[in-house]
Amino acid sequence: MEPHFSVASNAFVQVYANLQDDSISRPYLLDIAFEKEKFHLKLRAQARLWSSLRKTIVYLFLDASHVESLVVSDEVAPPDIANTLIKQGRCTTTSEITCLQILLKQHGTILAPRATLQKKPAIREDMKALMRLSRCKTFKIYIPSDSIDKEKLSGLCNALASSSVRPAPDVVKTLYEGRGSNIVTDVDDLWTLAPVEGPPSYDAATAAGASAHGSSGHSDTEPSRGPRAPGKRQMSPEPRQTPTKRHALMQKVAPVAWEAVIAAQAAQLAMLNEQVTAQAVQMAAYNTQLAALREEMQHSRRPLMVDAGSQTEPAVPVSEHHSSPAIPVAQQHSSPALFPNSASQASTIENSIEDRLIMLEDGLIDEQRIRRSLNEKIDNNDERIKRTLDVECSGLEHAVTELESRVEDIENDFKEDLRQELSLELQTKLEEFIEFRLEDVEEVVKHDA
Structure with a gap:
């Protein structure tokens, strides 16, 4: 092995x-x-x-x-x-x-x-x-x-x-x-939240700039920071973001193009709804006209009735010396020879009504086809709007996620820069205080000597 x-x-x-x-x-x-x-x-x-x-x-x-x-x-x-x-x-x-x-x-x-x-x-x-x-x-x-x-x-x-x-x-x-x-x-x-580490302890051996030449070991998870000159502040790789810049960055993440898309789709949908309403009104008018024509057709198919009292033609006079009984006027005018055009007129009216019914039925079929087409267009528009909104929402969610990550990076960089700046200021003040105290001690020693 x-x-x-x-x-x-x-x-x-x-x-x-x-x-x-x-x-x-x-x-x-x-x-x-x-x-x-x-x-x-x-x-x-x-x-x-x-x-x-x-x-x-x-x-x-x-x-x-x-x-x-x-x-x-x-x-x-x-x-x-x-x-x-x-x-x-x-x-x-x-x-x-x-x-x-x-x-x-x-x-x-x-x-x-x-x-x-x-x-x-x-x-x-x-x-x-x-x-x-x-x-x-x-x-x-x-x-x-x-x-x-x-x-x-x-x-x-x-x-x-x-x-x-x-x-x-x-x-x-x-x-x-x-x-x-x-x-x-x-x-x-x-x-589980780990305890927050405090600032680094002060080391007099490295206070005068020894840390500028020191090196820190590399980490599995965090890149090592390079050496820093004494008294110089180390800036983060990204430019420091102020609250105003951060607010502007949040506002410029994603353009609101989806609002225009929604408005255009809504206008088109409203127009289609108006067309559907107009077609429905027209179909109702066609239905009313069709009912009237059917009623007229039923009346035209009834047998013709002649009222004897309404005749305007003069009656045939009855001879006073005629020994036979008088023939009623109704019987005299009931012969079909007196109305030779009644059957042809009824046939013409019936044919005209049937033609109009056929035209109306064809019109209704066309209107139904148009209505189905409009409904399909509305469904397609709804589906297209839904897909567009899904894509836009997905893009917005991705942009928001990137923005959150970016804001977190900026905040962490800001915290790190602030911590380094405060640490440097504290270190400088401690050095000045120590030098001041050393001068006082030297003066006291000289005075005692």
Whole structure:
């Protein structure tokens, strides 16, 4: 067995765990190391510190005390995991993905820096998923094949199977540049506010400018600050923002173009509603006219009745010497020969009414089609307005999030600059006070001598 080798280092992986009520599928960075029969595995998730807004890392740490077995599985990666790795450019096909199945004999260890983390929704969800993953009995790691040494991985799997691997607790001490870490058993422990550090203590040995040549160690989460000349104030990388500038910055984050879009869409919608109302009124008029025509048609189809009392033609005189009984006038005028055009007129009226009914029905069909078209336009406009508002709201939310982050950065820079300025002024005053007291002491000594 080699004294030391790295099975995988800083490899982008997808971890999947199937739970009883849910499943976990998250991307992480993976480190697997094997050193003198000691094995450890680290899954890294990113977070942000509450104090400095710098990125940091939270680990899921596993060694031989946690892992029962590590097996290379022939299982093909699920489509969503394979698509994620392919889109990230980690591989090109599913055949280039290796599946590692890990069986735990006890819960994994969550390690975090000795600082408070930001409690943002995304970070909180990532930390919850990492905590749940540490308590799983088994989970799978999908890793690109070119990111892992398969020969060395095979040796590690055999060593774990033969129980010849020992725990590696010393590795924990090397994390976070040796400054120490906290073991997290509850996610809420990550958001506990840490005590605020006071200003640095005064050191007479470095008061006269020795700090200008001193160097501070680099941090995992915060870049080191360069040397500063005595009596000079170190400015932050970003220009200092006054409240007026900060207010102007907040007002210029995103233009309010969506108001014009909403106004235009509302005007178009109002115009369509007016058209629909006008069409409804016109359809009501058509319906009234159609009812009148139908009633007229019914009257025209009734048999023609002739009232004898209304006849204006002179009656046929009855001879006084005629021995036969007189014929009633009604019988004399009841012959159809007296009304030769009645049937043709009724037929003409009926045909005219039928033509008008056909025209009205065609008009109603056209109006219904127009109304359906207008309703479809209204629905399409509503959907377009909704999509536009969703896009604008999403952009506004993103802009607000960026603005909040920017404001936090500015406030932190302002606090840091103010703290440095006050510290420098305090240091200068202390130096002046000490020099003044030394002069008094020298005068007293000279006077006594």
